[in-house]
Amino acid sequence: MIIISRIAQRALTIFLIILLCGNSYYLVSKFVFKNDLPMLFGYGNAIIVSGSMEPAISVDDMIVFRKQREYSVGDIVLYNDGFVNVTHRIVEINGDQVITKGDANNAADKPFLKSAIKGKVLWSVPGIGRLINFIITPLGLFLIVISALLIIQLNFMYGRHRRRNCNREPVFK
Numbered sequence: 001m002i003i004i005s006r007i008a009q010r011a012l013t014i015f016l017i018i019l020l021c022g023n024s025y026y027l028v029s030k031f032v033f034k035n036d037l038p039m040l041f042g043y044g045n046a047i048i049v050s051g052s053m054e055p056a057i058s059v060d061d062m063i064v065f066r067k068q069r070e071y072s073v074g075d076i077v078l079y080n081d082g083f084v085n086v087t088h089r090i091v092e093i094n095g096d097q098v099i100t101k102g103d104a105n106n107a108a109d110k111p112f113l114k115s116a117i118k119g120k121v122l123w124s125v126p127g128i129g130r131l132i133n134f135i136i137t138p139l140g141l142f143l144i145v146i147s148a149l150l151i152i153q154l155n156f157m158y159g160r161h162r163r164r165n166c167n168r169e170p171v172f173k
Contacts, residue, residue, distance in 0.1 A: 052102030
């Protein structure tokens with residue numbers, strides 16, 4: 001039981017540290033370098049804010065995307081229409097021109113250049129957008145740091161308590 005508890009504490013600590021590093025990278029990339037879609041190791045993520053791709057992708061889903069060399073009809077892509085980032089399915093490709101349409105929309109979008117595509121959607125995580133949007137706030141980052149420090153402190157205190165009690169003589173012989 002003690003071993004499982006220690007493994008769980010370490011796993012949670014590692015997870016929080018990775019979350020903190022990823023969050024720090026995201027915040028610096030977004031606010032210091034003014035990059036609206038930070039990409040780490042060629043992968044990016046975005047939170048869906050409209051229902052135009054339902055039922056495939058819903059509001060508050062997080063998508064993970066990656067730039068591709070080629071795109072084909074049927075691919076769900078994230079592109080910039082000049083004002084905002086849009087996630088829709090490719091319905092037609094004519095040379096360098098691409099036409100997309102949201103699954104829940106009645107009409108196709110205006111044609112745009114392939115170069116506007118940021119990447120192909122690889123997968124989505126349903127409903128996690130609310131949590132992600134909270135984590136990237138200053139309060140969310142603060143809570144992650146405090147949680148990680150508390151876990152490290154509890155781990156340190158628990159380990160010290162165990163070492164102190166291991167050297168005692170047994171009460172019953």
